[in-house]
Amino acid sequence: MADALKIGIAGLGTVGASLAKILVERRDMLQTTCGRPIEIAAVTARSKGRDRGVDLSAAEWFDDPVALAREARIDVFVELMGGAGDPAHAAVKAALSRGVHVVTANKALLAAHGVELAGIAEENGCILNYEAAVAGGIPVIKALRESLTGNTISRVYGIMNGTCNYILTKMEKEGLSFEACLKEAQRLGYAEADPAFDIEGNDTAHKLSILTTLAFGTKISADDIYLEGITNISIDDIRAAADLGYRIKLLGVAQKTDTGVEQRVHPTMVPLDSVIAQVDGVTNAVAIESDILGELLMVGPGAGGNATASAVLGDIADIAKSRPGAQTVPALGRPAASLAPYKRAQIRKHHGGYFIRLSVEDRTGVFASIAKHMAENGISLESIVQRAQSTTESTDPKTIILVTHATMEDSVRKAVGSVKGEGYLVGEPQVIRIERPKTA
Amino acid sequence: MADALKIGIAGLGTVGASLAKILVERRDMLQTTCGRPIEIAAVTARSKGRDRGVDLSAAEWFDDPVALAREARIDVFVELMGGAGDPAHAAVKAALSRGVHVVTANKALLAAHGVELAGIAEENGCILNYEAAVAGGIPVIKALRESLTGNTISRVYGIMNGTCNYILTKMEKEGLSFEACLKEAQRLGYAEADPAFDIEGNDTAHKLSILTTLAFGTKISADDIYLEGITNISIDDIRAAADLGYRIKLLGVAQKTDTGVEQRVHPTMVPLDSVIAQVDGVTNAVAIESDILGELLMVGPGAGGNATASAVLGDIADIAKSRPGAQTVPALGRPAASLAPYKRAQIRKHHGGYFIRLSVEDRTGVFASIAKHMAENGISLESIVQRAQSTTESTDPKTIILVTHATMEDSVRKAVGSVKGEGYLVGEPQVIRIERPKTA
Structure with a gap:
């Protein structure tokens, strides 16, 4: 039996408390599947005294998460505080910098500092796992x-x-x-x-x-x-x-x-x-x-204390199953230094179908005018629905709904702009993009 | 850069050929993500000469898969021959026994010999991966x-x-x-x-x-x-x-x-x-x-050469990313020796909803008789539909459809048996179990 995997938990809110409870209550089960015990060696949270339904008195208490990350005798730092800035950022950096693996559920932190943190993890041969950061319990x-x-x-x-x-x-x-x-x-x-x-x-x-x-x-x-x-x-x-x-x-x-x-x-x-x-x-x-x-x-x-805790636990278990010092998967799928700069595609160049809902004055020629503006912008229509509003008085606006075949967003914006210029729209037009799965 | 991961492929059918092509064509990409090159060092298949759209001349050819598993200088044996018996069984055993990791897509082999093979893998500190064996490309x-x-x-x-x-x-x-x-x-x-x-x-x-x-x-x-x-x-x-x-x-x-x-x-x-x-x-x-x-x-x-090859490749990549000699996840989730005997629950004790479709002679009292037999067996009904057949002649059989609330299969079998005994059924009754997802 290998040595226990010692973890430090920063943050004992819903997810942290749920995780701590599971680790304590399922210790034997986890030991069997992971091949070694998982032990909560250190904890930190805003309030020391609060009852979280689990006895953590054996774990070393830290008032400061960065101090825990820097000093506690742990193999894995579990960051469940949230927030893109400090102390989460400083604490995760401190842990990785001294070779301690990190598991986090913090999407804001990764969105802001993910590349930097992945680089530090690689330099120090650490694992940085964050399954819970995206879509909660879904192992995406x-x-x-x-x-x-x-x-x-x-x-x-x-x-x-x-x-x-x-x-x-x-x-x-x-x-x-x-x-x-x-x-x-x-x-x-x-x-x-x-x-x-x-x-x-x-x-x-x-x-x-x-x-x-x-x-x-x-x-x-x-x-x-x-x-x-x-x-x-x-x-x-x-x-x-x-x-x-x-x-x-x-x-x-x-x-x-x-x-x-x-x-x-x-x-x-x-x-x-x-x-x-x-x-x-x-x-x-x-x-x-x-x-x-x-x-x-x-x-x-996608959320909830237990589902998130389950994803965090899966990440911890993956570390428990790997031998300390084992070659690690780059945190972002490939080495941080090999990531290409992000090149933003312009939304005006987006190609797809569109749903357009227009509220129009009920007068002759409106329908033809709309159809003309669509055609002039090269937009071909999959369906057109014209519908009377709930009352039947003829002066009430009519609703016209268009569904386009795949086209360029720029064309849709131009066509809708031209339609607006005609002066027969009541209120703002609604434009919603259509997304089709590859296979239905 | 770590040494290349040397693999031996046994079986160059649709999946094997697809895998070999991907490994050759995406060598650089795989080297970046896995941190080391993946190299096809040995192959075996039924026919040596067949053109598989990929140049495998650098790999050592074996006529016998068991010989490949036993002798080739490889880190991973990839078994894509299929079949529960030999040579797949003997070859996988031979590879694991000498400490070579195994990746297989062979569900029949695992269904028949999975526990034995998992045990041999553990004894020899090997990984046994089989993502492709269940539901093809789905990482279940x-x-x-x-x-x-x-x-x-x-x-x-x-x-x-x-x-x-x-x-x-x-x-x-x-x-x-x-x-x-x-x-x-x-x-x-x-x-x-x-x-x-x-x-x-x-x-x-x-x-x-x-x-x-x-x-x-x-x-x-x-x-x-x-x-x-x-x-x-x-x-x-x-x-x-x-x-x-x-x-x-x-x-x-x-x-x-x-x-x-x-x-x-x-x-x-x-x-x-x-x-x-x-x-x-x-x-x-x-x-x-x-x-x-x-x-x-x-x-x-769930199937297809490429989807299956993708799952096999994921398994190989997992091995490439782990250091040789790293502690391995038990192949079946926990140590083979700790698996409990399988205790079969009797289908007659199954508890759930049932759909029952009966074709009955169109005479008075049939409906009441069916309802009585259901009630006598403690079955409560969610819905009952009686429907005339396509023609309207009164001597034609009628269709009666029952949907039960959750009940015991034994009760359903008894009730349907009693209904059969009444002599008004035309043909065999159809009984289909209902399964409800926990959510939605």
Whole structure:
């Protein structure tokens, strides 16, 4: 039997406490599967006294996470504090710099400093594992970093924010407004009091930036992401989508194109009969399209103390199973120094289908005018639906919905701009991109 | 840069040739991600002369796979010959016995000899990887063996045979008979000339037996599987299922129960709005339910030369990334000696919902009689549908469809037996088990 793997846990919130409990309660089971015991040797958290439902008195207590990372006698530093800055950043650097492996669930830290940290890990022969940072319990880091070795990836996309998916699901299933569903999400603890980070797409963007690097071998570039949240999605959009055979999901998409790598987070129409369209509520899903394997889709819990703790535990177990000093997988899939600069593809060059919903004054010639502007911009239409509003008075605006065949975003923007210039639109036009799985 | 990882490939059929091509063409890319080159040092196949689209002249040729496994100067033996017996069995044993790691895609070999081989691997400090053996390109072995470490699994189930799923999908989508769809599958190369092994469920059973061991820590027991194929499924069943909100899939299910571990392969009703119900055609899917992580579903290509080669390559890369002599993960998730005997749960004790389709003579009292027999066996019904056959002549048989709430299989068998005894059934009753995902 090898020596115990000694770990230090920084952060004993929901995930940290859940992890500590599992490590204590399942010690024997883990020892059998990992071939050695896993021992909590050191801990740090904001409050020392709080009861976390697990006896950690045998672990050395540190008031300062950086001190723990620097001084504790540990093999693995488990960072569960969160936040892109210090103390998480300083602590992870300190641990890696002295040859201590790191497991973290901190997507913000990796989005901001991932390349730097991966480099330090490599220099010091350490493992840097972060399965829990993207899509919670879904083993997408492992799939990209290990299973798909040798594959060339063409696209990675997914539902990576449970809050948004819960809201969109509830809007559709119960016919409620965005605001009502957001309130319900807050009541259930699925959304923060300040929900902006989730519903504006920033959380998804952080996660996407990590997947982009693993998929395409480019440096993490979390600021170079086209971002649209879901606050603008109305129940009318959701209904119109359903009528046309689509469902609206907030997707993060990274895709190789001729002009660079697209990173975009926006509400997206996916075909109703696709597998990803069935992913409801707080559940996450990530799809990876590659040239040898084909399409792989993984669906699972994207958040929650236990699911996150499970991913962290898998990362710790991987370290326990490897011998100290073993050659390590580069944290970002290839050596940090070999990562290419990220070249941002312009969103105006995006090529795909579009859903366009227009509210127009009910007068003669409007339909023809819209069709003319589409044609002039080279946009061919898959379907056109004209619908009367709920009342029948003839002066009420009419709704016109267009679904385009694959076209350039620039053309769509120009066509919609021209239509706006005609003066018959009531309110703002709604434009939503369509994303199709390679295989339905 | 570490030394090259030297591999020997036994079997250069579709998968072997595809793997060899990838290893040669992507040598540089693999060297970057794995930290060392991967080199084909030895090969063996049935025919030496055949052109496989890749130059293997630098590799040492062996006529005998066992000789290759025993003598070639290699770090990894890649077994792609197939078959439970020799030479695959003897060759894998020979390789492991002298400390050579093994990667195999051979489900039949593992189903028959997995525990023995895992034990030999452990004794010799070798890695035995077999991601491609179950559900092709879906990384389910990695998920169970690594990501879910520390979790207690309650159920694993999935669509693991592309032939069956193709046939069932085509029957539903095009309203064709089983026989017509099987012929089409054979024409497209999705089914063998002798399709029995696929359509009777044996192929799924082999794969399931491996997942059962990883999930529940019991010895592989591929003969202890309740087996029902899809030959008995009619277009009427598929239509009736759809009417009631279900779709029929051939599932392999392993589940812990009070009396043991159920292993069953049979046509199964899954809710139409579940994610797994949308998995169409030759695509595979595996769901894992566990106590910490929750439910994880993975969908991807279950067969094909490239998808299988990708999984084999992932396994080889994992070995390349680990240092020779590193502590290895036990092949079956825990040490072979610690696997518990498999205790088979009796199918008669299975607890779940049932779909029952009866064709009955159109006479008074039949409906009441059926309801009585159900009630007498303690079966409560979720829905009952009575339907006239296509013609309207009153002497034609009527179809009655029952969907039960969760009940014991024994009760269903008794009730259906009693109904049969009444003499008003036309033809055999159809009974199909219902399986519900934990979520959605």
